[in-house]
Amino acid sequence: MSKKGSLLAEGKTKKIWRNALTTSEVLIESKNDVTAGDGARREEFEGKGVYSTTTAVKCFELLTAYGIPNHFIGPLDATTFRARELSMIPTEVVVRRIATGSYLKRRPDVEEGERFKNPLVEFFVKLDAEHDPLMIRDYVSRRVLLYDAKKPLAEGFLREVRPVQSMEESPILDLFITNELVSLAERTFSVLEDAWAAQNVTLVDLKIECGNDVTSGQMVVGDVITNDEWRIWPGGEKSRQLDKQVFREMPEATHEAMKVLKANYAKVAELVGQFKV
Template sequence: MSAYTLGPLLYEGKAKRVHATNHDDVVAVEYKDDATAFNALKKAQLAGKGELNCRISALVFERLAARGVPTHYLGVDGSNWMLVRPVRVIPIEVVIRNIAAGSLCKQMPIGAGTPLDPPLLDLYYKDDAFGDPLLTEARLELLGLVSPVQRQAIEDLARLVNRELLELFTEAGLILVDFKIELGLTQSGELVLADEISPDTCRLWDGAVADDQDRILDKDRFRQDLGGVVEAYGQVCKRVQGVCPEPRHYG
């Protein structure tokens, strides 16, 4: 792979900065130490968080790529930089729930910890200004965000990702409760997994711990003021690197 030169900032989100490079088919993503929750109403700086999320995501992307899952990932450069293919992100967040937790239990009469079989797949309109609302079939059709064929492709890819992640995290001694992903279209029109896979986007429990709070190894530690956020992310990283290929270096 050829070296690259960092270009101007294209976009800055809650947890990452995206830069252009001197290659049209490569963008550079910087993982930040910022922690946010409740649509950025709660914020903090957690030293080391960006580096951990970058490494965890790279490890997971390597594993998924080896299993035939299409992603935007190209490699890493340094501790908190990832190189990816540019994609047109579809403004839909896909959430898959394997176990009932969080907001689902507040919105429906389902007890926390209830296994969901088959896993529940929900689509949300990705827009902070509107609070990322749930998309019903009628709302999705009204907005015209995707065609029925594209929607089916999105759901099929999301379910494939879920199957692969369930296997990966089980091997790592972790329980994948739920997660959210973003998908995008490459310059050639290929549908791929984008953004990141990390404790910021996945709800992960320690499979060997029974206590409802002690087992949490994800962003809920920040949401619920449980402390030990970076330490929990470090534990996830340690376990995931034991079952995933080492991230490739881009440059």
């Protein structure tokens, strides 16, 4: 059983509530907001929370069916699902199959559309003051380097940091945690990539966040997986994209433009509903 208790956190597109009936469970509610540019641009459309929760629930059900550990317990209502409470790792993990988006800013030598034979995994540390910099580990010298995520690598170096094991001490992770995150991210991407490929849709890239179960300590996939967290190109064609990138590229959020965006999110929720679990 579930009942909304105190509000634990509120982000740009979701709220996280304490489940008043248990100490180890939270309720994740999707809002109708869509944002871009670190939240600088924000709009709303009716049904967005429903489409996001529908998408997240189906994705987590799919991951569970394939044995990928995650925090999902079950749906609560149209905009909310139940999840195990996690101690979140303050790092966004991005898996890329195709070069596009911000990757091209960091690597201007790479042509858009280049396909990576093995998915490329990147880490972005959640440091608001530095706009979530790219984290690169130098395995030879055992250093961790932070770079401006929106500049070419040759120009974007910010600083060197010391890796630690305790996330309470620093968001910069040690080698063991980093490798475990890579494994979770690659497995998650593989399952979702295959599910989309079955519908002739290319999963271009995917962002996930992970955390440790507060009860068991197990590292699992957390947060949400919605149409905000990936790029998907039907038929492999960027011109047919259905994800949040449409909003990012929108010159102006006119009524007609937002109507198209809403239809895209509704379509994605419908397609995800066809994933074979």
